[in-house]
Amino acid sequence: MSIDRLKLRWNGWGWVDAPDVLGEKADAVWDWMGKTFGVDPLPSTPPKPLSEIELPQPKLSSVVVDRLRRMLAPDRVKTDDYERAFHARGQSYHDLLYLRAGRVDTAPDAVIYPISADECLAVVQFAASEHVAMIPYGGGSSVVGGVTAQAGRGQSGAVTMDMTLMDQLLDIDEEALVARVQAGIYGPQLEDALQARGYTLGHYPQSFEFSTLGGWIAPRSAGHQSNRYGTAEEWVVSARLATPKGMWTTEGFPNSAAGPQMRDIVAGSEGALGVITEAEVRLHHMPEVKDYRGYVFPEFAAGVSALREIMQVGLPNAMVRLSDPDETFFYNALDSGGVTTDSPAHFCIMLVGLEGDQTTVDCAREQTKAITKEHGGMHMGEGLGEKWYATRFDTPYLRDPMMDHGLGVDTLETCTRWSNVIPLHDAVCEAITKALDRNAPAPDTRSIVMSHLSHSYADGSSLYFTFAFPQNLDREVQQWTAVKAAASDAITASGGTISHHHGVGTDHLPWLEQEKGPVGMAVLKAIKDEVDPASILNPGKLIAGP
Numbered sequence: 001m002s003i004d005r006l007k008l009r010w011n012g013w014g015w016v017d018a019p020d021v022l023g024e025k026a027d028a029v030w031d032w033m034g035k036t037f038g039v040d041p042l043p044s045t046p047p048k049p050l051s052e053i054e055l056p057q058p059k060l061s062s063v064v065v066d067r068l069r070r071m072l073a074p075d076r077v078k079t080d081d082y083e084r085a086f087h088a089r090g091q092s093y094h095d096l097l098y099l100r101a102g103r104v105d106t107a108p109d110a111v112i113y114p115i116s117a118d119e120c121l122a123v124v125q126f127a128a129s130e131h132v133a134m135i136p137y138g139g140g141s142s143v144v145g146g147v148t149a150q151a152g153r154g155q156s157g158a159v160t161m162d163m164t165l166m167d168q169l170l171d172i173d174e175e176a177l178v179a180r181v182q183a184g185i186y187g188p189q190l191e192d193a194l195q196a197r198g199y200t201l202g203h204y205p206q207s208f209e210f211s212t213l214g215g216w217i218a219p220r221s222a223g224h225q226s227n228r229y230g231t232a233e234e235w236v237v238s239a240r241l242a243t244p245k246g247m248w249t250t251e252g253f254p255n256s257a258a259g260p261q262m263r264d265i266v267a268g269s270e271g272a273l274g275v276i277t278e279a280e281v282r283l284h285h286m287p288e289v290k291d292y293r294g295y296v297f298p299e300f301a302a303g304v305s306a307l308r309e310i311m312q313v314g315l316p317n318a319m320v321r322l323s324d325p326d327e328t329f330f331y332n333a334l335d336s337g338g339v340t341t342d343s344p345a346h347f348c349i350m351l352v353g354l355e356g357d358q359t360t361v362d363c364a365r366e367q368t369k370a371i372t373k374e375h376g377g378m379h380m381g382e383g384l385g386e387k388w389y390a391t392r393f394d395t396p397y398l399r400d401p402m403m404d405h406g407l408g409v410d411t412l413e414t415c416t417r418w419s420n421v422i423p424l425h426d427a428v429c430e431a432i433t434k435a436l437d438r439n440a441p442a443p444d445t446r447s448i449v450m451s452h453l454s455h456s457y458a459d460g461s462s463l464y465f466t467f468a469f470p471q472n473l474d475r476e477v478q479q480w481t482a483v484k485a486a487a488s489d490a491i492t493a494s495g496g497t498i499s500h501h502h503g504v505g506t507d508h509l510p511w512l513e514q515e516k517g518p519v520g521m522a523v524l525k526a527i528k529d530e531v532d533p534a535s536i537l538n539p540g541k542l543i544a545g546p
């Protein structure tokens, strides 16, 4: 494993000793936030240390634990508090509410670290015979309850299968530009190994530092530059899974008309249909040039039209990210240490990232300038783009300090057709704002709801919402549940998918049937029942338990 887990926060994001993401601006930003959210001064709400938290008693019998130790190796079956707490939940705002409050009411009885596909298979089949829940776990960065260590009804315990010791680049087919890689490899280790040979997968989700290949494929993740490199379901060529029914290897052809492709089922299987042990993925040569720059639009609708045209003329881009006025305002305020106007103006920033050979990038840049200008946009040069690129993994480090100050911040995302982008944007922002108002700690507090478009297509775009708000202390979970439900209802009612790239997990399950339909749900359930009849694989995620 390339990361020492003891150096990571068990109840938050990233390295324990990461420098303060706000740096010298910290005091000014907290002051601005207090005034903006109407809670001045902000309270101090630190998390409970692990030493003061009582974990639930393990349910698994010592006979089963001993058997796991014999199947793997004693030091790869962990039952200590740190391992159990670290693997109890993922990294959603909702998860952190529980972990930080010390309410670790669900935790794996044991955490196991397999080192081969044979071990994965043996353990999965053993778990099925013993009715033990098995939760596949990569980096644990799920934000939809995808790794919550919960046994299903009637099961004798829950074991988390941590895949991060299976972290090798196995081989590269240089003619096909396809690499075969073990599923537990973390993002940076994978890119380092590929780039040492001149290649890249180009998959950079914001969680890149602490997420893994298997964890990208299972919930159909999208990296920042998905417009060029594809989302996980687009770059995965084939996968191998350990299931209670045996090993399952999907097809690996460039394309095939031999019925539905099994990889399309694996991408999106969320650990409920098998443990991905390795996968083949499409590579690219390292781009000669990366060109990231900013454009400013007088209003959101103009930016949306420009983005639609960029996608529909097929202009080669790696990323186009259009912030709405509230997001533009919020990031300006953070950047300037709170020195900004009191309320959002109408203008919005669009960042365009181009990657590839010099000629293609030069040509695409000129076309981008022409299209944006036609829609009233103004070219702002490279400064904004380069700054975003250099700090693109930093924002998640702001969530824990915000929670230390009694502030909540959560994100959710969807995707819809172009004609529906602005109506859906407005409906979801309004639903979140109203739900936050109804669940505010006091009548005079305020929240910020913002959004950006990214991961766009010829026919539509994903929308990503961020909302920041004063926590209703002691009612934080109810507050979040109400807002999440309001947002999910609004997304579904407005013709968006319940998730573009975070997946379903437990949090989105109540809204899944509305988009799959009863027959679609029955097909999913039939696959699950066939491959995992005892329902031990990640119970309650993606598919409701029996």
Ligand SMILES: Cc1cc2nc3c(=O)[nH]c(=O)nc-3n(C[C@H](O)[C@H](O)[C@H](O)COP(=O)(O)OP(=O)(O)OC[C@H]3O[C@@H](n4cnc5c(N)ncnc54)[C@H](O)[C@@H]3O)c2cc1C
Pocket: 013, 090, 091, 092, 135, 136, 137, 138, 139, 140, 141, 142, 143, 146, 147, 163, 183, 184, 204, 205, 206, 207, 210, 211, 212, 213, 214, 215, 216, 217, 218, 219, 220, 221, 222, 223, 224, 270, 271, 272, 274, 275, 276, 277, 396, 501, 502, 503, 538, 541
């Ligand atoms: C700060 C932050 C930023 C994020 N940014 C993005 C982003 O930009 N784009 C994006 O797509 N997502 C993002 N996410 C969500 C999350 O990082 C992704 O879903 C990521 O793909 C999860 O990878 P992981 O290795 O951490 O998987 P985990 O969280 O460990 O698992 C995710 C799901 O995959 C299953 N799984 C994991 N490994 C395997 C395996 N080997 N076999 C079978 N099933 C497996 C788990 O059971 C679970 O259902 C973000 C999350 C956070 C906290």
